[in-house]
Amino acid sequence: MPELPEVETIRRDLLPLLRGRTITAVRVAPDASRVIRDVPPAAFAERISGRRIEDLTRRGKYLLFRLSGDLWLVAHLRMTGALLHRLASDPADPYVRVVIALDDATELRFVDLRKLGQLWVVETPEEAVGKLGPEPLDAAFTAARLGRAIVRRKAPIKAVLMDQRTLAGLGNIYADEALFAARIHPLRPASTLSEAETKRLHRAIRRVLSDALANRGSSFRDYVDAAGREGTHHLRVKVFRRTGQPCYVCRAEIARIKVGGRSSHFCPHCQPERGLNADDASATD
Numbered sequence: 001m002p003e004l005p006e007v008e009t010i011r012r013d014l015l016p017l018l019r020g021r022t023i024t025a026v027r028v029a030p031d032a033s034r035v036i037r038d039v040p041p042a043a044f045a046e047r048i049s050g051r052r053i054e055d056l057t058r059r060g061k062y063l064l065f066r067l068s069g070d071l072w073l074v075a076h077l078r079m080t081g082a083l084l085h086r087l088a089s090d091p092a093d094p095y096v097r098v099v100i101a102l103d104d105a106t107e108l109r110f111v112d113l114r115k116l117g118q119l120w121v122v123e124t125p126e127e128a129v130g131k132l133g134p135e136p137l138d139a140a141f142t143a144a145r146l147g148r149a150i151v152r153r154k155a156p157i158k159a160v161l162m163d164q165r166t167l168a169g170l171g172n173i174y175a176d177e178a179l180f181a182a183r184i185h186p187l188r189p190a191s192t193l194s195e196a197e198t199k200r201l202h203r204a205i206r207r208v209l210s211d212a213l214a215n216r217g218s219s220f221r222d223y224v225d226a227a228g229r230e231g232t233h234h235l236r237v238k239v240f241r242r243t244g245q246p247c248y249v250c251r252a253e254i255a256r257i258k259v260g261g262r263s264s265h266f267c268p269h270c271q272p273e274r275g276l277n278a279d280d281a282s283a284t285d
């Protein structure tokens with residue numbers, strides 16, 4: 001599933017291509033009506049047609065298109081969704097569910113094998129995105145803020161990190177990678193993290209996301225950017241889907257467990273379940 005680095009890569013690529021363009025037509029495939037939220041496809045098409053795309057921003061894993069006339073088009077790619085920017089004359093792509101035609105003879109194609117992705121047309125983005133935690137790459141996201149968000153949570157830290165109300169944009173890949181970088185076991189109850197561990201985790205989250213963004217995201221299965229290209233960060237992950245392979249730090253075998261129903265990958269040696277003792281933590285911090 002695309003997470004913050006993948007969605008932000010799409011946003012950065014699309015913004016200069018889409019800003020100022022006017023939507024001239026919208027086509028929704030007959031079998032794709034469930035991709036459109038809350039309104040029938042015809043009403044969706046009618047509401048956004050003729051509007052100009054003023055801006056494209058992101059919140060967590062959501063793309064927010066600000067349209068003329070105080071309306072927002074919101075997209076979430078879920079598992080297998082992608083937004084491809086093509087010439088109208090380009091060959092058809094497989095699994096195209098929605099086509100948004102633009103006034104420069106290009107189009108935005110929402111493709112989605114599994115049809116779990118979603119599009120909304122709303123008057124405020126919050127109507128689509130709901131309550132989300134802070135943006136992890138914003139300056140306002142400090143270690144203290146992370147500490148306040150997790151201090152009362154007894155759930156495993158991995159599950160808490162993936163809860164979009166705690167933090168917006170982190171999913172399975174980058175939660176595993178951040179916990180490895182911070183040397184924290186995924187099953188540790190969030191409330192038991194020490195201040196030093198919270199600081200390490202805060203720094204690890206930001207570094208992991210920034211590195212992935214620099215590599216244009218990870219393409220383990222379906223993710224492609226708006227031009228249909230894969231990212232490269234999956235070639236550089238330390239633990240995600242490396243089960244049984246040697247840890248790059250200590251050579252122990254990467255293990256996999258289920259946390260909150262999701263596969264979690266970690267190094268049993270670098271991320272001990274009881275946490276590092278205070279001496280270890282300060283010695284290696």
Ligand SMILES: [Zn+2]
Pocket residue numbers: 247248249250251252267268269270271
């Ligand atoms: Zn290790």
